Amino acid sequence: MSGYSHILVAVDLTEESTGVVNRACALCKAYSAELSCVHVIEPLSLAYGGDIPMDLSAIQEQIQETTRSHLSEFGAMFNIDPDNQHLIFGRPETEIDTLANQIGADLIVVGSHGRHGLALILGSTANGVLHGAPCDVLAVRVGI
Amino acid sequence: MSGYSHILVAVDLTEESTGVVNRACALCKAYSAELSCVHVIEPLSLAYGGDIPMDLSAIQEQIQETTRSHLSEFGAMFNIDPDNQHLIFGRPETEIDTLANQIGADLIVVGSHGRHGLALILGSTANGVLHGAPCDVLAVRVGI
Numbered sequence: 001m002s003g004y005s006h007i008l009v010a011v012d013l014t015e016e017s018t019g020v021v022n023r024a025c026a027l028c029k030a031y032s033a034e035l036s037c038v039h040v041i042e043p044l045s046l047a048y049g050g051d052i053p054m055d056l057s058a059i060q061e062q063i064q065e066t067t068r069s070h071l072s073e074f075g076a077m078f079n080i081d082p083d084n085q086h087l088i089f090g091r092p093e094t095e096i097d098t099l100a101n102q103i104g105a106d107l108i109v110v111g112s113h114g115r116h117g118l119a120l121i122l123g124s125t126a127n128g129v130l131h132g133a134p135c136d137v138l139a140v141r142v143g144i
Numbered sequence: 145m146s147g148y149s150h151i152l153v154a155v156d157l158t159e160e161s162t163g164v165v166n167r168a169c170a171l172c173k174a175y176s177a178e179l180s181c182v183h184v185i186e187p188l189s190l191a192y193g194g195d196i197p198m199d200l201s202a203i204q205e206q207i208q209e210t211t212r213s214h215l216s217e218f219g220a221m222f223n224i225d226p227d228n229q230h231l232i233f234g235r236p237e238t239e240i241d242t243l244a245n246q247i248g249a250d251l252i253v254v255g256s257h258g259r260h261g262l263a264l265i266l267g268s269t270a271n272g273v274l275h276g277a278p279c280d281v282l283a284v285r286v287g288i
Contacts, residue, residue, distance in 0.1 A: 002170035023280070026146035030174035112281070136167070137256070137283045 003031040004136070008105035010096050011039050013070050016142040020111040021078050023140045027107070036084040038099055039071050040092040064089075097132045105135060112139040147175040148280070152249035154240050155183050157214050160286040164255040165222050167284045171251070180228040182243055183215050184236040208233075241276045249279060256283040 009024035011017040021037065028035045041063060043056075068087050075085040084103075088095045100108050153168035155161040165181065172179045185207060212231050219229040228247075232239045244252050 002166040003174075022146040027174075030147075030171075112277075133256075133283075133285070136285050139277075139281045139283070141277070141280050 004033045004107040005031070006034045006036065006103065006105045007107045007109060008036045008038060008096070008100050008103065009109040010092070010111075011037050011071075011074065012111070013039055013067070013074055016111055017074070019142050020109060020140045021074075023138070024109040025078055027109070027138075033107075034084070035078070035080055036086065036103055036105065037071070037075060037078075037080050038086040038088060038096060039067060040088050040090060040095050041067055042091065043089050093132065097134060101134045107136045107138060108133055109138045109140060111142040148177050148251040149175070150178045150180065150247060150249045151251045151253060152180045152182060152240070152244050152247065153253040154236070154255075155181055155215075155218065156255070157183055157211070157218055160255055161218070163286055164253060164284045165218075167282070168253040169222055171253070171282075177251075178228070179222070179224055180230065180243075180247055180249065181215075181219055181222075181224050182230040182232060182240060183211060184232050184234060184239050185211055186235065187233050237276065241278060245278045251280045251282060252277055253282045253284060255286045 004027060007024050007028055009021050011021060024035060024037075027033065043060065064087070071085055071087055072082070075082065086099055088099065096108060096110075099105075148171060151168050151172055153165050155165060168179060168181075171177065187204065208231070215229055215231055216226070219226065230243055232243065240252060240254075243249075
């Protein structure tokens with residue numbers, strides 16, 4: 001009851017994510033918990049507010065393909081089951097909470113820049129993860 | 145490196161704190177870490193902005209005495225060394241971070257109300273703990 005059974009770690013696929021996932025892995029080992037990871041791609045139409053009058057689908061597709069490949073490599077480094085590697089489009093703060101609900105995660109692990117407190121590595125909007133989280137949240141300090 | 149060696153749990157001494165400390169205890173056991181706890185009393189002069197033209201020292205002293213006794217009972221329930229039980233006056237968000245630095249804690253565990261996201265059990269101002277934290281922060285969901 002006081003441990004965790006399914007841990008969801010949010011990654012931005014940079015070098016800093018390694019420290020965050022290491023923490024998550026250590027927790028999984030300690031509690032014999034299942035590990036899932038998620039990377040959220042913010043759609044260009046969201047990022048730019050839909051102001052650009054062009055078809056972004058080709059660029060978006062390329063981003064998705066490249067990112068899926070990076071996530072797969074990243075997941076393999078930490079022996080994360082491919083079925084537990086999630087690549088999602090949307091707003092990080094909403095998508096991470098929704099996914100945590102869907103997979104029944106009882107802990108979300110996210111990175112937090114020391115200099116900026118909880119300005120999460122996923123982008124500042126991801127602060128919202130903490131406000132809507134259906135479960136416990138561990139903010140792992142990364143960087144200086 | 146990926147575990148924790150000294151965990152500081154912030155408590156408000158209500159029943160809800162029990163779940164938060166249970167999480168902290170489980171982590172301490174998993175990592176063979178040292179456990180410290182802290183309760184922060186916000187001085188009346190701060191809480192009321194110093195607008196009350198009366199000497200609050202007697203009331204404050206009484207609050208301190210009663211709280212120290214509660215903290216001692218609470219700490220004993222979880223086998224927390226009396227030297228590791230901290231009662232502090234001040235603003236929670238500042239004091240918890242300062243204490244974490246002083247004792248070399250590498251993880252702060254705080255309660256978080258599900259309904260209010262990170263409206264910490266210590267009071268809403270304690271959200272600041274997360275922004276100035278010198279280390280990782282685990283927000284444990286309490287209540288409904």
